[in-house]
Amino acid sequence: MQLAVLGGFVVAGMAPLLHRWFGARTPMLMALLPASLTLWLLWQWPTIIAGNVLLLEWAWVPGLDITLTFLIDGLAWLFAMLISVIGALVLVYSGDYLRGHQDLPRFLVVITAFMMSMLGLVLADNLVTLFVFWELTSITSYLLIGFNHTDLAARKAALQGLIVTAGGGLALLAGFVMLAVAGGSWSLSELITQGEVLREHSLYTALLICVLIGAFTKSAQFPFHFWLPNAMAAPTPVSAYLHSATMVKAGIYLLARLHPALGGTDTWVISLSLVGALTMATGAFLAIQHTHIKKMLAYSTIMALGTLTMLLGIGTQGALVAFVVFLLAHSLYKGALFMVAGILDHATGTKDVTAMGGLRHAMPLTAAAACIAALSLAGLPPLLGFVGKELMFESVLEASHYQGVILILAFIAAFLTLAVAVIVALRPFFGPRRETPKTPHEAPPAMLIAPVLLAELSLLLGLVPALLDGLVAAVVTGISLGEVRGVKLSLWHGINLPLLLSLASLAAGVLVFRYWHALRARLARLEPIMARGPEAGYEALMRGLVNVAEWQTRLLQNGYIRNYLVMTLLVFLGLVGHALVFRHSPNIALSIDVYFHEAVAAGLMVSGAIVACVMRSRLAAVAALGVMGFSIALTFVLFSAPDLAITQLLVETLTVILLVLVLFRSPRFADLSTPVERLRDLVVAVLTGGLTTLLMLAVLNGERLPRISDYMVANSQPLGHGHNIVNVILVDFRALDTLGEMFVLALAAMGVYAMLRFHVVDYDARHPPTPRENTDD
Amino acid sequence: MESLMAIAIGILFAAAIYMMLRRSIVKLVIGLMLLSNAANLLIFVTAGMTRGAPPLVPQGLTAPPGIVADPLPQALVLTAIVISFGVLSFAVVLVRRAWEIVKADDLDKMKDTDT
Numbered sequence: 001m002q003l004a005v006l007g008g009f010v011v012a013g014m015a016p017l018l019h020r021w022f023g024a025r026t027p028m029l030m031a032l033l034p035a036s037l038t039l040w041l042l043w044q045w046p047t048i049i050a051g052n053v054l055l056l057e058w059a060w061v062p063g064l065d066i067t068l069t070f071l072i073d074g075l076a077w078l079f080a081m082l083i084s085v086i087g088a089l090v091l092v093y094s095g096d097y098l099r100g101h102q103d104l105p106r107f108l109v110v111i112t113a114f115m116m117s118m119l120g121l122v123l124a125d126n127l128v129t130l131f132v133f134w135e136l137t138s139i140t141s142y143l144l145i146g147f148n149h150t151d152l153a154a155r156k157a158a159l160q161g162l163i164v165t166a167g168g169g170l171a172l173l174a175g176f177v178m179l180a181v182a183g184g185s186w187s188l189s190e191l192i193t194q195g196e197v198l199r200e201h202s203l204y205t206a207l208l209i210c211v212l213i214g215a216f217t218k219s220a221q222f223p224f225h226f227w228l229p230n231a232m233a234a235p236t237p238v239s240a241y242l243h244s245a246t247m248v249k250a251g252i253y254l255l256a257r258l259h260p261a262l263g264g265t266d267t268w269v270i271s272l273s274l275v276g277a278l279t280m281a282t283g284a285f286l287a288i289q290h291t292h293i294k295k296m297l298a299y300s301t302i303m304a305l306g307t308l309t310m311l312l313g314i315g316t317q318g319a320l321v322a323f324v325v326f327l328l329a330h331s332l333y334k335g336a337l338f339m340v341a342g343i344l345d346h347a348t349g350t351k352d353v354t355a356m357g358g359l360r361h362a363m364p365l366t367a368a369a370a371c372i373a374a375l376s377l378a379g380l381p382p383l384l385g386f387v388g389k390e391l392m393f394e395s396v397l398e399a400s401h402y403q404g405v406i407l408i409l410a411f412i413a414a415f416l417t418l419a420v421a422v423i424v425a426l427r428p429f430f431g432p433r434r435e436t437p438k439t440p441h442e443a444p445p446a447m448l449i450a451p452v453l454l455a456e457l458s459l460l461l462g463l464v465p466a467l468l469d470g471l472v473a474a475v476v477t478g479i480s481l482g483e484v485r486g487v488k489l490s491l492w493h494g495i496n497l498p499l500l501l502s503l504a505s506l507a508a509g510v511l512v513f514r515y516w517h518a519l520r521a522r523l524a525r526l527e528p529i530m531a532r533g534p535e536a537g538y539e540a541l542m543r544g545l546v547n548v549a550e551w552q553t554r555l556l557q558n559g560y561i562r563n564y565l566v567m568t569l570l571v572f573l574g575l576v577g578h579a580l581v582f583r584h585s586p587n588i589a590l591s592i593d594v595y596f597h598e599a600v601a602a603g604l605m606v607s608g609a610i611v612a613c614v615m616r617s618r619l620a621a622v623a624a625l626g627v628m629g630f631s632i633a634l635t636f637v638l639f640s641a642p643d644l645a646i647t648q649l650l651v652e653t654l655t656v657i658l659l660v661l662v663l664f665r666s667p668r669f670a671d672l673s674t675p676v677e678r679l680r681d682l683v684v685a686v687l688t689g690g691l692t693t694l695l696m697l698a699v700l701n702g703e704r705l706p707r708i709s710d711y712m713v714a715n716s717q718p719l720g721h722g723h724n725i726v727n728v729i730l731v732d733f734r735a736l737d738t739l740g741e742m743f744v745l746a747l748a749a750m751g752v753y754a755m756l757r758f759h760v761v762d763y764d765a766r767h768p769p770t771p772r773e774n775t776d777d
Numbered sequence: 778m779e780s781l782m783a784i785a786i787g788i789l790f791a792a793a794i795y796m797m798l799r800r801s802i803v804k805l806v807i808g809l810m811l812l813s814n815a816a817n818l819l820i821f822v823t824a825g826m827t828r829g830a831p832p833l834v835p836q837g838l839t840a841p842p843g844i845v846a847d848p849l850p851q852a853l854v855l856t857a858i859v860i861s862f863g864v865l866s867f868a869v870v871l872v873r874r875a876w877e878i879v880k881a882d883d884l885d886k887m888k889d890t891d892t
Contacts, residue, residue: 561884562798569794590780598778602785609792609811618803625810628789632814639778640831640846641821647855651862655810662869663803672800672883681798689791692819696783699823707824709849713832716848717839725832725845729852741856748863752870 001040001123002058002068005116008033012112016105027095028446030108034087034115041081048077049470051477055125055189071125071189074474078324079122079246079253082331086245087115089335089450094237096446097342107147111238114140118246122253127176127186130254134172134218137247138165144238145231157230160538164217164227172214172254178207183261192260195481199265208262211254212271219251219305222279223534228302229286232294236342239294244301244334249327252308256323259479263315270401272313277409279306284416288512289523291354293341293424297334300377300420303413304330307392310406314399320476321487322391325468329376329384329458336373336454337424340366343447344428349437353423358433362440365448367429372455374425376462378418378509379502382491383462386502389414393498411505418509423516465489566681569688577691580698588697598638604631618663626656643726782822789815800884802872809868813861817854824850 011033019026047054054072072080091111098104117136124130139162146158180186182201183194191198198204215221220228231243242248255272262268283302290296304326311323343366345351348359360367376385396403396410442448461467466489473487493499512519556567608628615621629652636645673681712733713725720728730738793815796808824847832848834841879887 562800565794565797591778592780594778594781599781602781606785606788609789612807612811613792613796621807625807628811628814632818635782635818636821638828639821639826640829641851641854642831644821644851644855644858647858651858655862655865658866658869662873672885681795685791685793685795685798688794689787689789692790692815693783693787696786696819696823697780700779700783700825704825707847707849709847712848713845714840717834723834723836725834725841725848726851726855729848730855734852737856741860744860745863748867751867755870755874 001056001070001072004037004040005120005123008116008119009113012109012116015108015112019105019108024095024099026104026108027091030112031088031091033112034084034091037119038081038084038088041077041084044072044077048072048074048474051474053189053478067126068129069125069187070123072123073478074471074476075253075256075478076122078328078471078475079249080119082328083115083118083122083246086241086331086335086454089453090237090241093240093339093342093447093450094235096444097237097346098235103147107144107235110140110143110147111241114144114242114247118250121250125188127180127188127191130188131169131173131176134214134250135166135169137242137250138162138169138218141165141231141242141247144242145234147235147238148233151233154233157227157233161227161231163542164224164538168214168217168224171210171217175207175210175214178203178210179261182207188257192258195261195264198261204262204265205267208267211258211262215251215254216275216309217251218254219248219309220279220302221251221275221306221309222282223537225279225282225302226533226535226538229295229298232292232298236294236338236345239298240335240338240342243298244338245331248301248305249308249331252305252312252327255309255312256479259312259315259320260481263312264481266401269313269315273310273399273406274313274402276306276308276310276313277406277413279303280310280413281409281416282306284413284420287420288416288423288516289520291352291520293344293351293353293428294338296353296420296424297337297341300417300424301330301334303417304334307410307413310410311392311395314395315481316395316398317476317480317482317484318391318398319395320480321472321489322388322395324472324475325384325391325465325489326388328461328468329388332454332458332461333373333376333383333385336369336451336458337377339447339451339454340370340373340425343443343451346447347438347440347443348428353427356428356434356436357431358429359440360429361433363429363442365452366443369448369451369455370425370429372459373451374421376455376458377425378421379414380418380506381462382459384458384465385462387462387465387489387491389502390493390498393501394493397497411501414501415505415508415512418505419512419516422509422513462491465491566684569684573684573687573691576695580691580694584698587701588694589701590697598635601631601634601638604628605635619660622656622659622663625659626652629655641726643724778826779822782818782826786815786818786822789818801882802875802884802887803882805884806865806868806872810861810865813857813865817857817861820850820857821854 011030015026015030018029022029044054051074054070056070056072058068058070060068070076091108094107094111098107101107114137117133117140120133121130121137124133142158142162145161146155148154179191179198182203183191183198185191185194217224228243228248232239234243280303283299283304283306287296287299287303290299308323308327308330311319311326341351343363344356344359347363347366348356350356372383376383379385379389392410393414396407399406468489469487472489473484476487477484605628608624608626608631611624612621612628615624629648633645633648633652636642636648709725709729712729716722716725716728720732722728722732789811793808793811796804796811799805799808827844827846830841830843830845832841832845832851875887876882
């Protein structure tokens with residue numbers, strides 16, 4: 001399985017090559033990959049249903065004990081199955097949707113890479129592996145939203161999605177690290193048995209908040225929901241696959257996976273159920289305000305994601321059963337509806353539902369699939385969506401905290417969703433025929449397979465929900481906190497409170513549909529309030545980021561080399577000075593073991609330096625520098641360094657000659673700075689010099705380590721056959737350093753030569769040198 | 778002697794930095810020279826200063842008879858002296874070329890000179 005997933009990335013990379021060989025048939029061919037994974041998963045079905053957990057270990061880096069372990073239990077199986085099945089269908093569908101598109105190979109690369117990342121995410125047992133795949137899905141999602149990269153809006157939406165989800169990813173990483181510290185393991189299969197320890201741990205609140213931020217951003221929960229509708233800039237197969245069926249459910253998957261480890265506390269229950277319920281109502285409310293078919297579907301996806309979060313928050317067995325059913329139902333009908341939306345877009349040339357009507361004669365099969373999927377979205381019998389909604393109402397009535405609030409929000413979401421379903425799926429197909437930019441026609445078979453199949457599954461599982469008993473029981477056992485009693489699903493629950501709530505929401509939903517236009521007109525008045533939503537906050541944040549970056553670039557990188565130097569020195573002074581004075585309280589003692597002639601040499605050195613600074617004549621400054629250099633050579637002589645003294649004398653002589661030769665043709669000294677600037681520079685210079693002195697005194701009086709040159713002293717003659725130890729070090733023990741030094745000198749010499757060769761008369765930036773002029777010298 | 782040298786080196790550093798902060802490009806070069814000398818001395822002094830015991834092996838012996846000055850920092854400083862000369866000669870020629878071309882000694886003016 002690991003090989004299949006990692007190999008899938010290789011297949012993704014090969015897509016352009018395959019496309020060159022097989023042309024338009026490539027998507028079909030590549031669909032074989034998820035299709036074979038589906039078969040493999042089906043083969044594991046008996047094991048999973050029996051409640052077993054498959055732990056596939058594969059030594060990745062055996063030397064470092066890093067294993068790529070996959071954990072397949074009911075939850076992972078369900079997600080992997082959705083990813084593979086819908087993945088195969090989406091690939092087949094996109095073959096026709098993007099037929100002839102020049103970037104089809106790129107699309108195939110990214111969507112296959114996404115598919116494999118998503119599989120890795122839901123199957124990973126190790127937190128780090130999970131995180132890597134999690135980020136990979138964010139990146140592939142970014143590439144897919146921005147697929148149409150010549151469109152500014154698509155690029156902006158892609159970046160927004162990336163920033164929101166990757167920002168949440170950072171919080172998630174912090175949460176994972178704390179989780180591993182608190183639970184003592186990086187392995188999910190071990191962490192979910194550590195629930196007692198984790199919930200009592202002092203890091204619990206912090207790690208829960210971090211994990212929740214990660215999950216909420218990924219799954220577009222309020223107030224991070226705004227990126228999802230914008231992500232609809234992606235091609236429709238992407239919206240169907242990433243932004244409804246799979247990627248946005250990664251956060252939900254993570255919450256479900258960690259439910260046994262972190263769930264059950266008041267913090268968990270209240271935050272998840274309230275955020276979920278709020279997201280649910282917000283999504284449904286925003287959905288009816290739009291007429292763009294994909295945006296309406298996106299907002300209803302937010303509604304569904306909110307419902308799933310809320311059910312995980314409630315956390316009773318009934319709620320978890322409802323969670324699994326609703327998850328499955330949503331993936332089926334929403335995938336189908338998005339693909340229908342893509343077909344409508346292709347066939348009519350518009351995405352506005354108010355511009356379509358009476359299409360059922362032109363495209364009967366599409367209409368049938370759309371109706372079935374929409375009825376499931378609306379939660380009407382006999383579809384799986386109805387079973388899910390009944391179970392949802394039942395669990396809301398079981399909620400332990402804020403039951404009233406959640407119930408009201410759930411009811412609002414239910415009837416608004418019903419209205420959305422009717423508008424999205426029924427309006428385009430029924431009623432009077434409207435003129436559309438293109439003449440509508442039935443979609444080709446490859447595009448029809450996917451929505452029809454998914455809609456059929458909704459219907460079949462709705463009629464015989466008992467088919468799901470085993471799977472639901474296996475999933476719920478894996479994610480629940482306590483024992484699981486028998487799970488029995490059925491379409492008809494008898495006349496009870498949930499059914500009455502359903503009926504009431506049906507009536508309200510029909511009313512909303514009836515007066516949709518009037519309602520939208522009234523809601524348009526809320527526009528100024530809506531404009532201050534979380535998306536405005538995101539925009540403000542991004543603007544602020546850019547402003548801060550500009551400000552600090554102007555401050556720190558202003559192009560004045562002086563300012564860079566001052567800044568560096570100030571940081572040095574602050575950090576080193578602080579560490580020296582406050583951390584180490586250095587032991588500084590002045591020794592006065594000085595002979596007179598030594599003091600004279602040091603005095604000459606210092607006066608040479610100071611005179612070189614204050615002289616206004618260039619020649620005098622050079623002479624003062626010479627005095628300083630020769631006194632340094634004298635110091636070397638006095639303190640047992642004859643080689644240094646010789647070198648210093650030679651270099652100093654050459655330097656003075658060079659400076660005299662060159663500086664005479666250079667500008668005179670000019671006084672360019674103001675007195676205030678001089679004072680500022682003087683303060684910085686004196687502080688740095690003082691700190692250097694302090695550091696040296698501290699080092700000189702500190703404890704000394706044994707010197708490392710004893711080996712060289714002892715072996716210079718026996719091994720190096722030289723009597724001058726310094727020379728032996730240079731040409732023998734550290735010969736490579738000397739070789740490097742020679743390279744540096746050679747480079748400097750070449751640079752000097754090159755610059756002296758070109759005369760200024762040859763060069764003028766506005767009139768590049770002509771070959772004739774260049775040859776004169 | 779090390780204490781006295783520490784103070785002298787501090788003054789050399791201060792002088793070097795003051796010169797490097799000037800706007801005149803020739804002063805920058807002088808600052809660079811002061812800085813490389815100060816750094817060489819710093820390495821030499823921090824390793825400890827020994828009077829009258831150069832790291833030499835007398836003829837006929839395989840090792841020096843008594844304690845000698847540490848040869849390793851001397852080798853390092855020797856390399857550094859030569860390299861700083863290379864850097865200095867390059868810098869001096871660069872400054873001269875720059876002055877010839879842009880006719881400005883002021884670093885602030887050079888910043889905005891695109892010629």
